[in-house]
Amino acid sequence: MDQRVLSIQSHVTYGYVGGKAAVFPLQCLGYDVDVINTVNFSNHSGYGRFGGTKTSASELQQILQIMEENQLPDPSRLLTGYIPGPEALSVVQEVAAKLRKRHPKLIYLLDPVMGDSGVLYVSPNVVSIYRAMLPLATIITPNWFEVETLTDFRIVDPQSLRDAIRGLHEEYQVPNVVVSSIPMKPWLAEFLPEEIPKGQPTDLLCIASSKSGSERNSAVYACAVPLIPGYFSGVGDLFSALVLAHFDPDGTSPLPDAVGKALTKTHAIVQLTHAYAQTLEEEDRANTDDELDEKDPMRRVRRMRGRELRLIQGQEIIRGEGSSREMKAWETFW
Template identity: 30%
Template sequence: MKVLSIQSAVAYGHVGNSAAVFPLQRIGVEVMPVYTVNFSNHTGYGAWRGPLIDPVDVREVINGIEDRGAFPKIDVVLSGYQGSEGIADVILDAVGRIKAANPEAVYSCDPVMGNAKSGCFVAPAIPVLLRDRVVPAADLITPNQFELGYLTGTEPDTLETTLESVDLARATGPRTVLVTSVERPDREEGTIEMLAVDDRGAWIVQTPLLPMKANGSGDVTAALFTAHYRRTGDAADALARTASSVFDLLANTHESGERELQLVESQESYAHPVMQFEVRRVG
């Protein structure tokens, strides 16, 4: 499998491509990373250095990949945090050209906007752009519950309203939706869930909720679920593998006491997930 991953990059720590690439490689996926920013560290520190990469330059990198004859061999285009408005046009143009070269290719979009605790942390124009132009062009999206609500103009909280919101999102274009960080009021205390929905049904998995904030964990989640799902077409299996891998990554990070994801130290969790969580069919 070959993935073109258009995301941010940091030198210190693990977010964007700096979080997604290694886990994908560890499960045998060939990744072509294209950077939209090249920062010293993620912006959660409140200070960082390095450039937003001009969309013209991002397009040039992608054009160079096309020059090598790679487009017909690309199975997935994966996108995450979009540092500037112009990146969307570059991504959508790349998706169109790659799908023309390989009709079996899919576009997986992580519509990064924010979360329920922090609110939106992207430029004001980005959520609108994602909702109106980018998400409708995607085959698979991986919003958290907060982002799902923005995309659909709803306030999903219960399982039923979250499923209804997913149906609204799927009606706009993407046939497969992974909802991360599902926190419904009637769930077991001290837990968090993920929900996956495609044409075959809906599945949910519950894991312990660790008392920590982990920048980049959503990027790992989107990458692993996308790869597993593209490989098998089985949403339940992809959900089980992803939940197991990401939980162990987070547990290792929490145990370490470090702020940054223990990405390399947790590599066996991607390659050989222990599948410790039950996936249930719902809806």
């Protein structure tokens, strides 16, 4: 069977975030990708200076409607990422609902891109639409902050973590929840069972939780991944694309297998990027410092340029079939 993904996310001319971080890996892994650009920007917003246009809701609708009229083949998988406003998101909600209804086996990975580290970078009206969309998803890949935003829980201890995960599975009927890059707070490190190596205190934890309708509790898996210093944009977009690409619904443990592969490859690409950034002139790898960045906008730009993902140079990693990090069962989670 031909594998076709409909990817709806941002486009940047320069660099690798959104569609630019997701489409090439999906293509390398054998997927035909139908690409809808929710914005057409020069570069990602982290540069401080960026320009271009957002695709309006009616423009999105027009493209989708012609595709429908032309009876272009429906995708077997759907991937949605950054969508800038509530009107455009509602159009995406509509198409997701239609595809889900037509194809109960559609694999929909919804990345509810809303913000990070306590900062919302979409319109607040977007949150309730994402909540309404969750039941359409096969897999979601929120970050820590997005889990809190979606569930309205502050996650501060094992119980609130359990409540948040349970809420996503039960209230929002999401079968597969993946939360990557969770800071290894002391309570979390202590909560982790011995079978799952904690690694360094700076490691990030990735949790994957799968629930089929009949079970009382979800099956939870986790793996700690070493932190690579510095902030790299597009990492989440790449990770989500790889989870979707490697998710095999007929496999024996589809979610942990896909997440293990996605973690491995994403980590290797970030490592490659970090190693490259280290070879640059000192002024091209200055640390994040809002105050200094404020005084000299090019300071931030130079850092961003040097940290664009080395996706092209690392394409063998993307295609690789080597061994992967293993997501280990967290038997004592519940």
